Amino acid sequence: MAQSEVTNLAKALRSLAGPATSLLYPLYASVVAIEGPSRLDEKQWLAYWIIYSLLTLVEIVLQPLLKWIPIWGDVKLFLVLWLILPQFKGAAVLYERFVRPHVRKHITERKGSYRMHDT
Numbered sequence: 001m002a003q004s005e006v007t008n009l010a011k012a013l014r015s016l017a018g019p020a021t022s023l024l025y026p027l028y029a030s031v032v033a034i035e036g037p038s039r040l041d042e043k044q045w046l047a048y049w050i051i052y053s054l055l056t057l058v059e060i061v062l063q064p065l066l067k068w069i070p071i072w073g074d075v076k077l078f079l080v081l082w083l084i085l086p087q088f089k090g091a092a093v094l095y096e097r098f099v100r101p102h103v104r105k106h107i108t109e110r111k112g113s114y115r116m117h118d119t
Contacts, residue, residue, distance in 0.1 A: 014073060022052060022080045029084070047095035048083055054099075055079070 026048055033041035059066065059076075066072045082090040 014077075018073060018077055018080075021077060021084070026052070026084055044089055044092050047099075048091035050099060051083060051091045051094050052080070 026045065029041075030045040030049070033045045055076075069075075079090075082088050083094070084091065
């Protein structure tokens, strides 16, 4: 195999690894969590989707800058792995540390102006 073929194969595998890691596995794990008995798994995957959505929004806004960072794809892949791997549960960590305090503050401020319903 020529050097350029190896490089192209590596790029193709990397382009598949991102969506498989950030979308396919979390989709599968979310369905398993919803169907399983543990509420902790549900919370982990809800936290993942919230953090992943925020990451995607930030990425859209910063796209002109990120295109100048050649390793951004690899950095994002490792970040997503940290978010999803059960050893780290990075999504739950980020949610508890950064998102939840803001959500709790706004819920307290707006208490009574809207209601969340259990289904």
